[in-house]
Amino acid sequence: MTQKIKIVYYLYEVKDEPLGNYAKAVESKLGRFVRLVNPDEYTLMTNFKSILGTSKEVYVIEIRNDINRWFYLTKGVNGLEKPKAAYEYEIGKEEAFEAVFREIAEGSAHGKLGVDKFSAMLQLLLWGGFLFLSYLGYKNDELEWINSFLPLVLLLSGLIEGFRRGYKKRKK
16 A cells, blocks of 8 residues: 555444434435445445545444444545544554454444543643642742743643544554
């Protein structure tokens, strides 16, 4: 494989309506697509390669409820609502296809949402603690030195955000 291919994965969970009704709404916003119901990784990979053609970007849209998982493979997406989870994979090696589609087929591609919540809570605690201590430093002359830690807090916050974004966008 000489070119890098981008796979964009969207996950939609449907709980309050039949899967077919939601799927019709999604299908109306897609162009040419391939629909797969409860596929294994080999079926996903084979159909992906057939729809890829000369394109460098393919969308994998998963709609699921408690019983079924429906997948749509398409080259373009127009006007879909915000998914529960979205991941972007840049693939440059042939063997990376298998790893990505194994992740998607097993359902482990969207099992990483805890990292987002954890990093958001960590940043909230970091900034909340810093602002509280800064206020105490403003009121108390002995704690004035706390304000000099602002660059460190900004650096830590940037590192946490970079980790979170890098976790969602993976290169293989």
